[in-house]
Amino acid sequence: MEYHDKLGLSRERFVDLAEQFHDDSYRGRAYRRLPDYRRSVEKGTVLVGGTVVRGFPKIPRCLVLDEGIPQQFDREIAVEEKLNGYNVRVARIEGDILAFTRSGIVCPFTTHKVQALVDCDRFFDRHPDRMLCGEMIGPENPYTTADCYDVDSIAFRAFDIRDRESGDSMPVAERREACEDLGISQVDLFGVYEPTEAVESTPEIVDGLDERGREGIVMKTVDGSQQLKYTTSAANQGDLAYAFTYPFDYGRAFAFRRLIREGFQSVEFADSEAERRERAHGVGESLLLPMIDSIEAVGEGDRLGERHTVRAEPRVVDALLDHFREQSLSIDIERDRRVEGQRVLTFSKQIQRSTDKIDSYLDGTIVKE
Amino acid sequence: MEYHDKLGLSRERFVDLAEQFHDDSYRGRAYRRLPDYRRSVEKGTVLVGGTVVRGFPKIPRCLVLDEGIPQQFDREIAVEEKLNGYNVRVARIEGDILAFTRSGIVCPFTTHKVQALVDCDRFFDRHPDRMLCGEMIGPENPYTTADCYDVDSIAFRAFDIRDRESGDSMPVAERREACEDLGISQVDLFGVYEPTEAVESTPEIVDGLDERGREGIVMKTVDGSQQLKYTTSAANQGDLAYAFTYPFDYGRAFAFRRLIREGFQSVEFADSEAERRERAHGVGESLLLPMIDSIEAVGEGDRLGERHTVRAEPRVVDALLDHFREQSLSIDIERDRRVEGQRVLTFSKQIQRSTDKIDSYLDGTIVKE
Numbered sequence: 001m002e003y004h005d006k007l008g009l010s011r012e013r014f015v016d017l018a019e020q021f022h023d024d025s026y027r028g029r030a031y032r033r034l035p036d037y038r039r040s041v042e043k044g045t046v047l048v049g050g051t052v053v054r055g056f057p058k059i060p061r062c063l064v065l066d067e068g069i070p071q072q073f074d075r076e077i078a079v080e081e082k083l084n085g086y087n088v089r090v091a092r093i094e095g096d097i098l099a100f101t102r103s104g105i106v107c108p109f110t111t112h113k114v115q116a117l118v119d120c121d122r123f124f125d126r127h128p129d130r131m132l133c134g135e136m137i138g139p140e141n142p143y144t145t146a147d148c149y150d151v152d153s154i155a156f157r158a159f160d161i162r163d164r165e166s167g168d169s170m171p172v173a174e175r176r177e178a179c180e181d182l183g184i185s186q187v188d189l190f191g192v193y194e195p196t197e198a199v200e201s202t203p204e205i206v207d208g209l210d211e212r213g214r215e216g217i218v219m220k221t222v223d224g225s226q227q228l229k230y231t232t233s234a235a236n237q238g239d240l241a242y243a244f245t246y247p248f249d250y251g252r253a254f255a256f257r258r259l260i261r262e263g264f265q266s267v268e269f270a271d272s273e274a275e276r277r278e279r280a281h282g283v284g285e286s287l288l289l290p291m292i293d294s295i296e297a298v299g300e301g302d303r304l305g306e307r308h309t310v311r312a313e314p315r316v317v318d319a320l321l322d323h324f325r326e327q328s329l330s331i332d333i334e335r336d337r338r339v340e341g342q343r344v345l346t347f348s349k350q351i352q353r354s355t356d357k358i359d360s361y362l363d364g365t366i367v368k369e
Numbered sequence: 370m371e372y373h374d375k376l377g378l379s380r381e382r383f384v385d386l387a388e389q390f391h392d393d394s395y396r397g398r399a400y401r402r403l404p405d406y407r408r409s410v411e412k413g414t415v416l417v418g419g420t421v422v423r424g425f426p427k428i429p430r431c432l433v434l435d436e437g438i439p440q441q442f443d444r445e446i447a448v449e450e451k452l453n454g455y456n457v458r459v460a461r462i463e464g465d466i467l468a469f470t471r472s473g474i475v476c477p478f479t480t481h482k483v484q485a486l487v488d489c490d491r492f493f494d495r496h497p498d499r500m501l502c503g504e505m506i507g508p509e510n511p512y513t514t515a516d517c518y519d520v521d522s523i524a525f526r527a528f529d530i531r532d533r534e535s536g537d538s539m540p541v542a543e544r545r546e547a548c549e550d551l552g553i554s555q556v557d558l559f560g561v562y563e564p565t566e567a568v569e570s571t572p573e574i575v576d577g578l579d580e581r582g583r584e585g586i587v588m589k590t591v592d593g594s595q596q597l598k599y600t601t602s603a604a605n606q607g608d609l610a611y612a613f614t615y616p617f618d619y620g621r622a623f624a625f626r627r628l629i630r631e632g633f634q635s636v637e638f639a640d641s642e643a644e645r646r647e648r649a650h651g652v653g654e655s656l657l658l659p660m661i662d663s664i665e666a667v668g669e670g671d672r673l674g675e676r677h678t679v680r681a682e683p684r685v686v687d688a689l690l691d692h693f694r695e696q697s698l699s700i701d702i703e704r705d706r707r708v709e710g711q712r713v714l715t716f717s718k719q720i721q722r723s724t725d726k727i728d729s730y731l732d733g734t735i736v737k738e
Contacts (some may be wrong), residue, residue, distance in 0.1 A: 058737060060735040060736065060737050061735065061736045061737075062733060062734075062735055062736070063730040063734075063736065064730060064731055064733060066733075067731065067732055067733025068733040068734075068735060069733075070733065071732075071733035071734070071735065072733075072735055228735070244628070244632075247625075247628075247629060247632070252620075252621035252622055252624070252625040253621055255621070255625065255628075256616075256621040256624065256625075257736075259613070259616075259624075259656055259657070259660070260616060260660070262657060263613075263616070263657060263660035263661055263664055264664060264730060264731075266657065266661050267661055267664045267665055267668065276657070276658065276661060277654065277658075279653075279657060280650070280653035280654040280656070280657040280658055281649070281650040281653050281654070282653065283652075283653040283656060283657050284648075284649035284650050284651065284652040284653025284654065284656070285646065285649040285650070285653065287628055287649070287652060287653070287656075288628070288631060288632060288635065288645070288648060288649040288652050289645065289646075289649055291628070291629070291632035292632055292635050292636055292645060295632055295633060295636045296636055299636065361432040361433060361633060362433055362436065362633075363436055363440075364431060364433060364435075364436030364437040364438075364439065364440035364441075365431075365432075365437075365440070366429040366430065366431055366437060366440065366441055366597065367429065367430045367431070367432065367626075368427060368429050368430075
C-alpha cells in the first residue's frame with residue numbers, strides 16, 4: 001500500500017498534498033510532516049518508514065454549552081478533563097518509539113520522557129497499529145508554562161488511543177480500561193451523560209475546574225468519533241495574560257477569541273453583577289499587567305523571552321538543544337545545574353518581534369494608523 | 370489647470386488614481402471622491418466643479434510622549450485639544466457651501482448645520498481658496514456618540530484652515546486670529562512650547578483631559594505643517610467599550626491598538642500599583658460589560674444598532690434620511706417628534722454582523738479555530 005491509500009486519498013490529490021509536507025529527520029530517520037491544517041488531512045500528519053502517523057484533529061468548540069452540546073451530539077457523551085500542557089502522539093515505527101508534537105515534529109526530549117513515564121513497549125506489543133495520544137503536563141517541559149497540576153517535573157496523561165493511519169479512536173470505555181491495565185495515567189473522567197444531562201452537569205464541572213485554575217473539558221461520544229471542547233475562565237484569562245506578555249507576537253485574533261469566550265460564558269453562567277465586574281477586572285488585569293511588565297522590562301534593556309526548565313539525563317538535554325538549533329530557535333541559557341545525575345536547564349526562547357516593537361515605540365516611533 | 374496639476378501629479382499617475390475615485394452627487398452636482406488612503410493623495414479628496422478639495426491628512430500618533438515629541442518636532446509646537454466628534458471640511462464651490470465628511474461625502478445634515486453655526490459666507494469672502502476644517506461635536510448628530518462636551522445639540526469647533534487644493538495649513542496663530550475675528554468657535558489651545566517643554570507639560574494636560582472624559586491633544590508646528598496626536602485613557606477605554614458593543618463588526622486590530630496605548634501610557638505616566646490595577650479594571654470593564662449587554666440583548670431578540678438623535682428643520686432631516694438610503698444604510702426609526710418647529714429624530718443604524726454572529730453562537734454554533 002502506498003501513502004495515498006493509507007491517507008484515503010486518490011493518487012492525484014496526494015500529489016498536490018505532498019508538496020505541503022516538510023522534510024525532516026530524527027536520528028538519521030527521514031520523515032515528512034504536514035505543518036498546517038489542510039482540508040483532507042490533519043495538521044501534524046507524518047509519513048515515515050512507509051507508514052502514516054495521522055495528525056491529531058482540531059477539536060471544535062462551543063461558546064454556549066446549553067445549545068452547543070445538543071447541536072453537536074445526539075447520543076451519550078463522556079466528559080473528560082482538558083489539560084493545559086502539550087499534545088503528543090506516541091507511535092512505534094520500525095521498532096522505535098517516537099513522540100510527535102502537534103505539528104508532527106519528533107521531539108527528542110518528549111520521546112525520551114514518554115518512555116520513562118509509560119511502559120511503551122508493553123503498550124505497542126498489545127496495540128501495534130495504534131498511537132497513544134495524551135498531554136505532557138507539569139512545570140519542567142520545553143513548550144508550555146502552565147503549573148496548576150500536582151506534578152513536580154513532568155507527567156503524561158493519556159486521552160485517546162487512535163488507529164495510527166486512519167486516526168479512528170478507540171471507544172472511551174475500552175481506552176480507559178486499556179490504559180488502566182497498562183498502568184498508564186489518564187485524564188480524569190467526570191462522567192458519561194446524555195446530552196440533556198450534560199447541559200445540566202457541565203457548568204458545575206467547569207466551575208470546579210475554574211476554581212482550581214484548570215483548563216477545561218473535552219466531551220466526546222462514547223465511541224470517540226465526535227468531540228467538543230469548552231474552557232474555563234481561568235484558561236481564557238491565562239491565555240490573555242500569556243498573549244499580552246508578548247503583545248506583538250501573538251495575533252490580535254488570539255486575544256479577541258478569548259475575550260468573546262468570556263462574554264458568552266458570563267451570560268450563560270448567569271454571573272451576578274458583582275461576578276461580572278470581577279470577571280471584567282480579571283480580564284483587564286490579564287491584558288494590561290503582563291504587557292506593562294514587558295514594556296518595563298524592555299525599557300530596562302531586557303529582551304523578552306519565554307522561560308522553560310527541563311530536567312533529564314545530560315544526553316537528552318543535549319539532544320533537545322541540538323533540536324532547537326536545527327529549528328533555528330534562539331535560546332538563552334539562564335541556569336544550568338546537575339541534580340542527582342540529571343541536568344536541570346533553565347532557558348529562554350527569545351521573543352523577537354515584541355521586544356523590537358516595544359523598543360521602537362519606547363524610542364518614540366510614530367504610528368500611522 | 371487640470372485635476373492632475375491641482376493634485377501635483379503627472380497625467381500618467383492621475384490616470385491610475387482616477388479609477389479609485391467614486392462617483393457621487395449632491396443636489397444634482399456631480400463629484401468624485403477618494404474613499405481610501407493612497408500613497409500620494411489623502412483619503413476623502415474630492416474632485417468637484419473643476420476644483421479639488423484635498424482630504425484631511427491622517428495625523429500620526431506616538432505611544433510615548435517623552436520620546437515621540439522630540440522625534441517628530443525640532444521647533445515650537447502648539448498644543449490644542451483633540452475633540453471626539455466627526456471631522457468636516459467646509460468649502461465654497463461655485464458659490465455653494467458644502468461640508469465634506471472624512472471620506473469626502475457631502476453630508477446634507479452637516480452642510481446645513483455648519484451654515485447655521487458659522488458665518489460661512491463671511492469666511493469664504495475673506496478666504497475664498499481655503500477650506501475650514503473642524504470637528505462637529507455634541508449629542509445630536511448622525512455619526513458619533515461621545516457626550517462629554519457642554520453642548521446641548523451640536524456645535525462646530527475649528528482646528529485648521531487649509532488651502533483647498535494643496536491642503537497647506539495656515540499658521541496656528543494666524544488661523545486662531547482669523548477664527549476669532551469671524552466669531553468661529555475653535556478648539557482650546559493649551560500653549561505653545563519648545564519640544565522639551567512640551568514633554569514636560571503634555572502629561573499634565575492629558576491627565577486633566579482624562580479626568581473630564583475628553584479625547585486628547587493634537588500637537589502641531591506653529592506653521593501647521595507637521596502634526597502629532599496623543600489620546601487619554603478615557604478615550605482609549607471609550608473606544609474599547611464602543612468596539613465591544615459590536616464585537617464582530619469592529620476589527621480586532623482596532624481593539625488591540627487601544628490596549629497597546631493603555632500599556633505604554635501606564636508605563637510613561639508612572640502609574641502606581643493601585644493606579645495600574647484601576648486602569649486594568651477599567652480596560653476589562655470596557656471590554657466585557659458592553660459585550661455582555663449586547664449578547665443579552667440579542668438573546669432577548671433585539672437587533673444591535675447604533676443610536677443617534679438629530680434635531681433640525683424637517684426638510685434637513687428628510688434630506689439626511691434620503692442620504693442614508695442612497696448609501697444603503699439600514700435605519701430603524703425609534704422616536705420622531707416636533708419640538709419648536711424642529712424635527713427631533715432618534716434612529717438606529719443596524720449593526721448586522723455582530724447581531725448575526727452573536728445570534729448564531731447563542732444557537733450553539735460550533736467554532737473550528
